[in-house]
């Protein structure tokens with residue numbers, strides 16, 4: 001069924017109007033063809049995430065139950081992680097940053113692509129759930145559930161980390177800039193579905209959770225440190241607060257610049273639904289870096 005699912009996703013990515021830039025930016029696709037990875041619901045790595053991410057991070061079974069699904073043993077569940085790679089046009093044009101007197105802004109085309117990704121990801125997850133249901137199986141998506149919330153507790157994290165789900169399924173590894181480096185690079189978005197459909201598990205070939213990042217494997221690169229205008233990345237890692245604050249600054253400026261084009265997006269924080277905002281991303285650390293569109297450890 002893995003091949004059927006991938007074909008279904010490729011077709012949906014190719015035909016969905018939600019995967020389209022506005023005409024002003026060429027009207028082309030936002031995301032190229034997806035990648036998928038599959039992990040078992042009883043993979044012990046999901047218990048480790050409670051220590052690595054935070055105690056509120058849910059296992060697949062806990063998320064399944066929180067989504068109101070029929071009770072099943074964890075070993076009957078699969079987690080399908082989906083990689084949404086930005087198209088080359090967005091990656092190429094996103095090198096052209098906008099330098100204003102007091103702030104550096106990302107290219108408009110990226111801001112739109114990042115903003116539209118939220119609606120497209122939700123659409124893809126709903127279509128995946130239907131895909132499995134039509135084949136007689138059950139499915140749910142953590143990201144669409146009320147159990148999905150950002151936890152603010154000194155630092156912040158979520159109850160379902162798409163990067164960790166992607167790592168569990170073998171799609172890539174973490175990195176100095178705290179993105180996720182897949183075989184098609186770090187300039188991607190991620191989403192996942194939990195199902196009891198009998199999918200084939202994919203191999204997690206990385207024992208080191210940072211093995212796709214040049215800094216962690218060879219002590220080289222650090223290009224993302226130079227690219228970040230907020231000084232949010234150092235050799236000690238990524239400062240989420242500095243990154244978030246800079247992202248908010250960009251969002252305020254971009255909302256004015258882009259007019260009515262950005263779409264609203266609502267998030268839960270500490271379990272409460274926040275008023276809609278217009279996230280547009282930042283991601284200077286993902287453009288013009290060796291890990292932008294590939295696993296750089298395979299090419300050096």
Ligand code: SF4
Nearest residue numbers: 213214221222224291
């Ligand atoms: S730019 Fe270099 S150091 Fe930074 S995450 Fe990518 S590979 Fe690692």
Ligand code: SF4
Nearest residue numbers: 228243282283284285
């Ligand atoms: S997203 Fe922006 S602020 Fe955050 S680390 Fe990357 S470049 Fe820096």
